[in-house]
Amino acid sequence: MTPTTDPSTLRPLWPDSDARRFHVVDQTLLPHSFVTVAIDTPELAAHAIRTMQVRGAPLIGATAAYGLALAARRDAGDGHLGDWVRELKSTRPTAVKLAWAVDRVATALVGIAPPNRAATAWAEAGRIADEDVAANEAIGDHGAALLRDIHAGHPERPLQVLTHCNAGALATVGWGTALAPVYRAHAAGLPIHVWVDETRPRNQGASLTAWELAHFGVPHTVVVDNAGGHLMQHGRVDVVIVGADRVSVQGDVCNKIGTYLKALAAADNGIPFYAAVPSSTIDRTVANAFADIPIEERSGDEVAWIRGRDSDGRVRDVRLIPDGSPVANPAFDVTPARLVTRIVTERGACAPGELRRLFG
């Protein structure tokens, strides 16, 4: 991985040509070290999702799809596959794309004789991965057009984008969702600067988004999650773009915890707020996003402990919080559609109220 101006080159997941193994970047070790992990069993695929070696809705979807293909290679019987469909879906609760990808591979196996299932499943996982890259590239083009329009209103200065968490190439099979428009606009010469929310507790912004943007030479500045409202009040943010783990067909956006606070600040300051998602992230089954989307409650240790590099360059985990203090760690929140300006999908950008007509 050497610096490049081409974001299409960054793939955090790729299959071996022999269809027996795929590889992922272990994102728990970034930005301090770049290590890849070979995955050749469904157990390792489930482990990678659970431990967040892979994260980001599109990427965990692709990982689960390949995981089910690996399960089919071991035993393509209906009972075994059904067990792994359930097991892989249970690894994370919030992102709808995980279940979508597993179901898509399972559906592709209907009517396929067991001896052919492993190859069919592997090919379907590959299509899911390839389609993700293509969808994100299209999201990038549609989103970049919106960014150019906003910049045209003040061509004398760079466009100021704020993003939360990591919805970049590392969150997908390629390009990213929220960052795809940034990459496409930057490649096309639009002057752009990205405010990167740190994104506590797992710091995907400071660890992953900052790493990606530095990698591709996109000007950016890391800020704590608390800073975005102040920046918006002072005219230092032109647009907010985030990804999402699930978007209800009503236009409510479930994404990393803290997204709702940024959407409130954007609305309070008249700043457009975009969610960029492949259409497979839109959930047609949710009637009330606030009641029906399961919000993952993760371990308090993710808040109490943090990983960094000491002055000798050694990566260490340190505890931040007094031993006697309990910790809660909800991982996602829901931003109501009324605070969302546009949903950007591979088919174009629309108001959240149009989702049902377009995708319902």
Place this chain on the structure above:
Amino acid sequence: MTPTTDPSTLRPLWPDSDARRFHVVDQTLLPHSFVTVAIDTPELAAHAIRTMQVRGAPLIGATAAYGLALAARRDAGDGHLGDWVRELKSTRPTAVKLAWAVDRVATALVGIAPPNRAATAWAEAGRIADEDVAANEAIGDHGAALLRDIHAGHPERPLQVLTHCNAGALATVGWGTALAPVYRAHAAGLPIHVWVDETRPRNQGASLTAWELAHFGVPHTVVVDNAGGHLMQHGRVDVVIVGADRVSVQGDVCNKIGTYLKALAAADNGIPFYAAVPSSTIDRTVANAFADIPIEERSGDEVAWIRGRDSDGRVRDVRLIPDGSPVANPAFDVTPARLVTRIVTERGACAPGELRRLFG
């Protein structure tokens, strides 16, 4: 420092009886170790404020007041004292109480012969410290009455308070501002639970508020700054209470970065938002809080590096952010009066719109 049920016992600043030295708790080392620092020169006082061994508007005010008294002991001439008035005021820019305390000591010396100035200044600093404790105790009583009223609406469950940063005993000479009502209500038997915002980048919530609340046995849970909006959406917060570094007479509240985001979420969910401050924190000179209050921009290292305790119990600093990524670190933001339900001072609680009539 052993656990106690009496929050009036926690003093992060106290003078020696010989009027030559005062002591502070080094808050950069909490919650990992409890170390006190003896201060016997104005240089050490300025250093304690600049390096945030002491922080919190009331506490830095008292520290600066004693610092000026130590300067008067060394040389009570007008030139020397004028230099130290300027030097001490320059240590932090945002909290109005710092300048207020320095000016008050300086004013007390007007017409005092130089040989008597050190004793006069020391006595005035002591009055500032004592008045702070008394004001905060009164804030506690007025605020506790508001908390009881809110709890009366749902007496079947504990009152859920959310606070940002540390406006507890450690931020003042005693009792705290935002936490004084919590302590008074808890002591009176009100069932109460506090959500403690971590408060990046310096983690005053996770490090100091959690430590204080554990110390006094007040039920609490630490959450990342991103979580508050989600908790409010789900009915898990009844009231938000914060302190402030400066409140404009129009009712705009300048406080730790991120306060504005919590105020937006409180307003969006119909939850009362209180700022608890001694009246000396109200600035009558500010015409436009967003333009006129200087927002301190602190070192990016506060974001890039963090201090914690490793698994061997050793306190270490670790770097979180890739070397190639710039960092910005604005330390405060301004919450507009329209988002503030009540300002609680030692004289009682009022709507922000009443401040000018009461204190203008």
